[in-house]
Amino acid sequence: MSAIHNKMAYAVSLLLAMCVWMLWFIYTYPDGGLVIAKHWQISVSMIFGSIIAGATSEGGGAIAFPVFTKVLHIPASDAKVFALAIQSVGMVAASIAIMMMRVQVLWRVIVWTSFGGVVGMLIGAMGLSALLAPDFIRMLFTVMAVSLALTLICLNTGFRLSHTVMPAIKYQEAVILLMTGILGGVVSGLVGSGIDMICFSVLVLLFRINERIATPTSVILMAIHSVFGILLHLFVLGGVNAQVQAYWLAAVPVVVVGAPLGAFFCRRMPSLHIRYLLIILIFVELLSSLWLLNFDMALFSFSVAMLILFLSLMTWMRRVTVYASL
Numbered sequence: 001m002s003a004i005h006n007k008m009a010y011a012v013s014l015l016l017a018m019c020v021w022m023l024w025f026i027y028t029y030p031d032g033g034l035v036i037a038k039h040w041q042i043s044v045s046m047i048f049g050s051i052i053a054g055a056t057s058e059g060g061g062a063i064a065f066p067v068f069t070k071v072l073h074i075p076a077s078d079a080k081v082f083a084l085a086i087q088s089v090g091m092v093a094a095s096i097a098i099m100m101m102r103v104q105v106l107w108r109v110i111v112w113t114s115f116g117g118v119v120g121m122l123i124g125a126m127g128l129s130a131l132l133a134p135d136f137i138r139m140l141f142t143v144m145a146v147s148l149a150l151t152l153i154c155l156n157t158g159f160r161l162s163h164t165v166m167p168a169i170k171y172q173e174a175v176i177l178l179m180t181g182i183l184g185g186v187v188s189g190l191v192g193s194g195i196d197m198i199c200f201s202v203l204v205l206l207f208r209i210n211e212r213i214a215t216p217t218s219v220i221l222m223a224i225h226s227v228f229g230i231l232l233h234l235f236v237l238g239g240v241n242a243q244v245q246a247y248w249l250a251a252v253p254v255v256v257v258g259a260p261l262g263a264f265f266c267r268r269m270p271s272l273h274i275r276y277l278l279i280i281l282i283f284v285e286l287l288s289s290l291w292l293l294n295f296d297m298a299l300f301s302f303s304v305a306m307l308i309l310f311l312s313l314m315t316w317m318r319r320v321t322v323y324a325s326l
Contacts, residue, residue, distance in 0.1 A: 009100035039250035054094035054262025083192025087226035090255030120185020196222035
């Protein structure tokens with residue numbers, strides 16, 4: 001039965017890609033080739049970014065945001081909107097592949113976390129984004145990514161993941177998932193990605209959920225919030241500027257294929273290899289932030305405070321044993 005589901009997933013993903021390519025060709029005709037040629041760096045970076053998005057708990061924005069802001073010197077506000085826009089294509093495509101393959105996901109977690117995520121994204125996109133300087137937002141992303149790397153390192157040390165289902169979601173669990181959503185939504189509203197990483201860390205560290213279930217759950221969660229986030233920018237926050245639209249058009253043909261491929265690879269690659277890949281990527285992200293950002297006392301204090309916050313939450317989750325056995 002699994003082979004049948006896999007074949008159906010391949011067929012649906014191929015059909016979806018062909019439909020998107022056709023619409024893209026019609027919309028960009030006769031300048032489609034020029035769009036990609038002019039913004040080839042975007043297309044190339046999102047080949048890798050989309051595969052990572054479909055295979056791991058990092059969204060495509062986790063690759064796009066640092067590449068855009070540090071390598072291509074694109075404003076953080078544009079990088080955030082692009083991340084949401086491109087994930088609304090790539091991660092939705094990956095989510096469809098996940099569902100077609102009948103991969104187990106935690107739908108109750110997605111629902112409860114999404115309630116908090118919508119609130120958090122409104123706070124981040126409509127409130128905090130206007131208050132925080134670009135370097136603060138870049139460093140917030142780096143600290144969050146480092147926290148995910150520490151979670152993965154924790155798993156490599158023998159931290160036991162024994163559960164394939166969530167405990168009954170009562171008042172305490174509902175509050176935890178809502179707060180996870182709010183925190184993740186705030187970060188996603190600032191950098192275009194984050195609720196997936198934070199939800200993944202909570203599932204594996206606190207609830208001891210197997211990462212092969214936590215990963216696709218986080219992918220679908222990020223897909224939902226990417227769609228919500230880009231609709232928020234389109235209809236409430238003044239739309240998407242022409243430059244970001246051009247970047248998006250250069251990446252769409254790539255991500256609609258790369259993200260489902262990532263979901264397929266995730267089913268076949270050993271978890272250890274995926275962990276090592278993410279840890280290496282995050283280490284490069286950390287080094288680039290330390291090298292390229294201009295640290296003053298305010299930025300240094302903010303970075304340390306955010307790192308302490310994330311590490312404190314991780315330490316608390318790792319030490320909680322109430323969910324160690326169901």
